[in-house]
Amino acid sequence: MNSHFSKKIISIFIPMLCFTFVASAEGKKTITLALNWKAEPQFGGFYQTQLEKKIPLKILEGGSGTPTIQMLSFGKVDAAVVSAEEILISNAQNPQNPVVALFAVFQTNPQIWMTRQDRGFHSIADVLNHPGLVAAQSGLTYVQFLKKKYPHSKVQWVPYSGGIAGLINEKNYTQQGFLTSEPLLAEEKGIKVSTFLIADEGFNPYTTVLAVRKSDLKSKRQEILKWVEAIRKGWEDYLKNPLPANQLMGQINTSMDAKTFQKSSELQKKLIEAKSLGSMTEKRWDSLIQTLVRLKILAHPLKAQDQFINLK
Amino acid sequence: MKKRMPFLLFTLFLICVWEFLSWRSWIPESLFPPPHQVLKALTETPHEWREATLRSALASGEGLLISLASGVLLAFILSLFTLLKRALLPLAVFFQTVPIIAIAPLLVIYFGYGLPTVVASSAIVAFFPVLASFLIGLESVEKEKLELFELYQANSWQTLIKLRLPSAFLSLYSGLKVAVGLAIIGTVAGEFVAGGGLGSIIDEARTQQRVDRVFAALVLLALLGLLGLSLLQFVFYTLNKIRPYARSSEELSS
Structure with missing residues (x-):
């Protein structure tokens, strides 16, 4: 290959490479949030948060068999919505990559x-x-x-x-x-x-729980606090007026019609509402841990206080 | 035994490498459980594994037999009636392209929970390779031999039994080799929706994030496949020995 030609290639290639890096660095700022099911009212507040654009949120739908919790623990996504049991099982089986719960949508398990x-x-x-x-x-x-x-x-x-x-x-x-x-x-x-x-x-664990990696919480706690605040605001607004987020979800999940979206978001209200939306107690985490140990799903009890944090 | 040596040694080598990589934490244990963990998962509940493997083996066997019977029969009929072949063969492709996972939930509605759905799922995926390979075998007869049969005024039935069938022997064998693996895949897909067997264990283990159990089930499925293939090889080898128009058995053992 003559040197002129290779220079030409390099002169095209390097800017392209730089652009790719810049683009991916910019892309990194978007928070990817993986759901464990389709866009339905149980996730309404997250879609409302996306609409409000306080944080750059990108929501990935899940489905039957999507390994949502593993995607989180192995760093494929920034945050995930899973159940409390999934968090405990993951932390027991994959202690190198612990995850932690930040916000529990449902106070009563639906x-x-x-x-x-x-x-x-x-x-x-x-x-x-x-x-x-x-x-x-x-x-x-x-x-x-x-x-x-x-x-x-x-x-x-x-x-x-x-x-x-x-x-x-x-x-x-x-x-x-x-x-x-x-x-x-x-x-x-x-x-x-x-x-x-x-x-x-008598089995009432938190569900539809927002979780992140513990390592991320350590390294960028302030940023994650902002995520939680934005999401709490999103849920507050969704409970007041579910229509905008329902319309957005209706476009993504066409198997549910507008009327059902509306009914569903009304039905779930009483299971979600709490003094402080999304907050969790050590007692309930501990009771779930005890149950899982009794069922032999966990080999050893985990520390309840390590599994969640109410960021304020 | 000598022939199996390279396979056994290479497998052993792979297992050692895997164990080593995992021991050095170069690959995460909770995504790729090391061999000793998979073995432990197998020895934890041997009774459960034995029962599930037997169920899956039974379902795959039944599925394979059904696909063999129906595939061979249809190939026979199609080879006799060209018009019918033109009408039906494109439809048979349906069985080749249908993603079994997509229609498995429907099978539950047709056949109910349990073994019938699993067998149906297995037979559907194993059907096409049998039909296609046998049909090709029946039709790819050397022209000279066909002309000879014509010369002796053999009718189409005689041609089929005495010429086409023997020459389709090897072709059917290679089709069945593919079908064995597919029958097992079909079984697992069926078990996902209808319950029972190794598929059900995989489904459960996924929910509980027990990757070691998923791998243990995969190992057993692979062994099931190997067993099926060996059995098939044995049957065809024996048939080939006793049939009068035997070609060299070399072809078969390749």
């Missing part, structure tokens, strides 16, 4: 079971004491909790693969869900359902 109303059931105990199918994602902590609580249940456990197709096609069918989404989908299809909160069975 996880439910639902079944057809005409079965006349009044509780989860009724479901488990009658023959039928229960569709729940295998490996879920509360499933193990319930199996231990009701060792002589008469149901057949089957995998849950999303949606409400099973409920439509089977009579004696109970499925997992979020109070704020699946029951509304069933209603839309004209199926009358009874819903039972898992929390009423």
